[in-house]
Amino acid sequence: MIRVILRKELLELRRSPVLLLSMISLPATVVVVPVALLAWMVHAAPEQALAFIQEIYGLRSSDPAAAGLAAIVGRNWLPMFLVLPIFLPIMLASQSIGGERERRTLEPLLAAPVSTASIILGKSLAALLPALAITWISAALFCLGIDAVAGQRVLPDAAWIFGVLVLTPLFALFGNAAAVVVSSRVLDSRAAQNLAATTVLPLLALLVVQLAGRIALGPRFYLGLAAGVAAADLALIALAVRLFDRERLLTRWR
Amino acid sequence: MSAIEAHGLGKSFGGRPACRDVSFAVERGEVFGFLGPNGAGKTTTLRMLAGLFAPDAGTARVAGCEIAPGRPGGPELRARVGLLTESPGFYDRLTARENLVHFARLQRAKEPVRRSEELLERFALRDHADRPFAELSRGMKQKLAIARALVHDPEVIFLDEPTVGLDPAATREVRNVIAELAAEHATIVLCTHHLDEVERVCSRAAFIAGRLVAVHEIRRETLLRIELAAPFQPDGVRGLCRSLRLDGNTLLIEPGAEVPDIVAALVGAGARIVAVAPHRDPLEDAWLELLAEAGGP
Numbered sequence: 001m002i003r004v005i006l007r008k009e010l011l012e013l014r015r016s017p018v019l020l021l022s023m024i025s026l027p028a029t030v031v032v033v034p035v036a037l038l039a040w041m042v043h044a045a046p047e048q049a050l051a052f053i054q055e056i057y058g059l060r061s062s063d064p065a066a067a068g069l070a071a072i073v074g075r076n077w078l079p080m081f082l083v084l085p086i087f088l089p090i091m092l093a094s095q096s097i098g099g100e101r102e103r104r105t106l107e108p109l110l111a112a113p114v115s116t117a118s119i120i121l122g123k124s125l126a127a128l129l130p131a132l133a134i135t136w137i138s139a140a141l142f143c144l145g146i147d148a149v150a151g152q153r154v155l156p157d158a159a160w161i162f163g164v165l166v167l168t169p170l171f172a173l174f175g176n177a178a179a180v181v182v183s184s185r186v187l188d189s190r191a192a193q194n195l196a197a198t199t200v201l202p203l204l205a206l207l208v209v210q211l212a213g214r215i216a217l218g219p220r221f222y223l224g225l226a227a228g229v230a231a232a233d234l235a236l237i238a239l240a241v242r243l244f245d246r247e248r249l250l251t252r253w254r
Numbered sequence: 255m256s257a258i259e260a261h262g263l264g265k266s267f268g269g270r271p272a273c274r275d276v277s278f279a280v281e282r283g284e285v286f287g288f289l290g291p292n293g294a295g296k297t298t299t300l301r302m303l304a305g306l307f308a309p310d311a312g313t314a315r316v317a318g319c320e321i322a323p324g325r326p327g328g329p330e331l332r333a334r335v336g337l338l339t340e341s342p343g344f345y346d347r348l349t350a351r352e353n354l355v356h357f358a359r360l361q362r363a364k365e366p367v368r369r370s371e372e373l374l375e376r377f378a379l380r381d382h383a384d385r386p387f388a389e390l391s392r393g394m395k396q397k398l399a400i401a402r403a404l405v406h407d408p409e410v411i412f413l414d415e416p417t418v419g420l421d422p423a424a425t426r427e428v429r430n431v432i433a434e435l436a437a438e439h440a441t442i443v444l445c446t447h448h449l450d451e452v453e454r455v456c457s458r459a460a461f462i463a464g465r466l467v468a469v470h471e472i473r474r475e476t477l478l479r480i481e482l483a484a485p486f487q488p489d490g491v492r493g494l495c496r497s498l499r500l501d502g503n504t505l506l507i508e509p510g511a512e513v514p515d516i517v518a519a520l521v522g523a524g525a526r527i528v529a530v531a532p533h534r535d536p537l538e539d540a541w542l543e544l545l546a547e548a549g550g551p
Contacts, residue, residue, distance in 0.1 A: 004359040008345070008352075015347035015386075104341040108402065111304055111337045112360035113329035246326075247307035251267055 001114050005122025006129075013092070013130060023088055023130065027138035030080050035145035038073050042066045042149055070150030071157075074143070078163050081139050083203050085168040086175035088131035089124075090196045093179035096123040097249065098189035107250060116244045120180060120237075127176045132169060139164045162222055170229040175199065177236035184244050255318075257282045257410050257441040258303060262312035265298050272298040276312070276466045280410075283439035285432075287452035287459030287472070289541060294463045296445045297340065300412050303443070305331035317409040333362050336403035338413040342395040346388035350379055350398055353387055354405065361406035373401040377431065393424025400431055411435065414445045429454065449537045461541060472537065478513060479533035480505040483526035490523040491516060506533060 013019065041049040050068050100106040109119065143155040156164065178199045183192040256279040264274040273295025280286040290296045302309050303316050305327035314321040319331035344353040351374065358366030374380045377397040382390060390398065396416065403411055416432060417425045429451065435442060436455045444456060452459045453472060460469045482503045492498055494516045496508040509516060517530060 001360065004356065008348070008356045011352065012345055012347055103343070103346070104339075105343045105345060107306070107339045107341075108337070108343040108357065109360070110306055111332055111339070112357065113333035113362060114360055115329060250301070250306060 001118040002122040002125065005114070005119060006125050009092075009096075009123060009126030010130075013126070019091070023091055023134060026087065027084055027134050030077075030084060031138050031142045031145065034073055034077050035142065035149060038070060038146065039149045041069055067150045067152050067154055070146045070154045074146045074155045075157070075159065077142070078160060079203060079206055081135060081142070081164065082167055082171050083200055084138065085131055085135045085172035086178075086200050086203065087197065088134055089127040089172050089176035090179045090193060090199075092127035092130065093123065093176045094183050094192035094196050095189040096127065096180060097183040097244075098186065098192045099183075101249065102188055110246050110250065116241055116246070120240055120244060124173075124176050124180060127179070128169075128172050131172050131175075135168050135172070136164065139168075159219060159222060162219070162226075166226055167222065167229070170226060170233060171203075173233040174229055174236065177233060177240050180240040181236060181243055184240070184249065255282075256280060256315075257284070258286075258314065258316050258443070260299075260303065260312065260314040263299060263302060263309045263314055264311035265295075265302060265307075265309050271464065273462065274311070274465045276460075276462065278460050278466065278469050280441060280443060282441050284458070285436045285440075285442045285444060285456045287456035288443055288445040288462065289447065289449065289452055289459050290462035291447060295465075296462055297414055299462065300337070300414050300443065300445050302326070303410075304335050304337045304412050306337075333406065334409045336361075336406065336408035336411045338399050338403040338411070338416055340414050340418065342399040344387040344395070344398065344402075347386055349384050349386055350374070350390060350394070351383040354398060354401055357402045358405040361402075363406040366405070369405055369407075370401075373405060377401050391424070392420055393427050396420060396424065396428050397431060400428070404435075409441065411440055411442045412445070413442060416444070416446070417448065417451065418446075449541060453537050459537070470537070470541075477533040478505075478507040478509055478516070479529075479531045480507065480517075480520065480525075480527060481529040481531075483528050486520075486523075486525045488520065488523070488525070491519045494519055 046066055046069065053069060053072050097106070100109060139156075139160075143160070146155050147153050175196070179192060179196040182195045183189065186192050186195060258278075258280040260279070261277050263276040265272045276295070276299050278286075288296050288300070301307055302321060303314060305316075305319070305321070308324055308326035309321065310323055312323075316327065316331060317334035319327045319334065321327045321331070344350075345356075348356065351370065354370040354374065355366055358370050363369045371380075374383050377400070379394060379397060379401070382394055387395065387398070400413070400416065403413070413432065417428050420428060432442070432444065432451075433455055442455075444452065446452060456472055458469055458471055460466055482505065485503060486500075486505075488498060488500060488505060491507075494509070494511040496510045498508075499506040505520075507516065513530070517527065520527060
């Protein structure tokens with residue numbers, strides 16, 4: 001049953017060019033803007049740019065200017081790739097229950113002999129898989145772009161590999177579960193999207209603080225973050241199944 | 255054993271009763287009408303019987319599955335019944351075929367693709383099967399929804415307002431489909447507020463107005479309606495009638511003899527006949543009487 005739901009969700013996604021475009025636009029920006037900025041800095045005044053950025057972040061490096069700049073930009077941009085896997089599933093999962101209700105397809109779905117867990121898992125996988133695929137492809141393109149501008153291999157380093165392979169699935173799961181929880185309780189999918197998107201805010205704040213050079217996020221921080229998000233994921237998934245009340249979904253609209 | 259047995263079913267939402275004391279039985283192969291005004295609790299009762307949610311009071315057995323407070327019947331019940339929901343409820347971007355196959359798989363139909371093709375053919379939808387659902391006409395959408403209710407060969411079929419919002423042509427198409435199903439001895443609960451729909455295909459109908467008011471036998475025998483030019487005492491022809499009712503200048507007769515003989519006897523007794531016509535069981539009268547007795551919904 002999970003596979004049946006997943007297949008239908010992916011088929012619908014394939015037939016929704018506007019949704020696909022909006023899913024791709026943010027990752028494209030996240031990849032293109034910093035790489036282009038870096039390329040411009042390296043081309044215009046690499047020594048001055050490196051000195052300026054090293055001063056902001058309090059770093060010293062013996063690397064050539066281009067490589068030094070690339071390493072700093074690349075490492076500090078990692079939290080942005082943690083925002084993506086939260087944000088992308090929210091776009092899909094917030095429509096999962098609320099969207100079914102709006103399109104009046106929820107009653108036939110609930111009238112079928114499908115368990116709550118299968119519905120939630122099927123819809124969650126349909127939101128997670130494309131989100132992770134887009135995030136991983138974007139991350140790979142970002143690393144290739146940074147390395148090309150630096151003229152040597154700078155990314156991915158250990159933090160990047162850990163972040164992309166371990167943290168992004170955990171964050172994607174978090175965004176999805178938050179969206180499913182909200183989607184099964186609010187009136188429409190747009191409200192669900194807006195509410196669920198607020199879960200991105202703490203991470204965005206972290207990104208801004210790091211980009212401003214106020215903190216430097218190290219391995220210990222990322223390990224702690226992984227443990228915290230994994231625990232939050234489990235709690236949210238349990239909550240999503242618990243809050244999925246068939247009767248309420250069919251009879252209460254507010 | 256009956257296909258459906260309901261005993262004192264009741265359901266409230268937020269303290270407001272949607273329906274109460276609903277008790278009736280539907281035999282296998284019977285087409286049973288479920289009549290009531292909007293908001294009378296018809297859809298709520300149907301949803302309980304289709305396993306969508308549990309009653310607050312009462313019990314029911316549907317297709318061999320038990321329903322009770324806290325126990326809505328579960329996946330086993332939902333696999334044994336087919337439900338036509340008030341709105342067709344398909345995915346606009348998927349084609350008619352993709353939609354039907356998807357629900358066939360969800361409903362655990364044996365050979366979902368073959369069964370879907372069979373139903374597309376039966377309901378004359380095959381030529382439109384590759385069009386997105388959003389592009390189908392309202393009548394086609396409704397026929398597809400009926401096909402979905404049948405796709406897993408359910409033991410009981412619940413049809414919730416099957417012709418609501420349809421134009422006359424689509425209404426006729428859908429009514430023909432229901433009549434075909436009735437002729438095949440499917441067990442159907444037809445929920446509607448169109449009395450003529452019930453008269454056409456049902457053998458009995460439950461009147462519901464918050465609570466179950468009554469179950470009415472629908473008579474198939476044709477009555478004879480005789481319009482008279484002036485009041486007349488028909489005592490002389492009672493022997494030729496199974497039943498006879500005089501309402502002003504109108505005689506309603508259940509014939510016990512050939513119609514020409516009854517007419518001749520009436521004329522012989524001095525009646526001045528204006529018109530003679532067949533008259534079907536007036537469900538509407540019964541419905542209005544029952545509603546009045548119940549004090550409305």
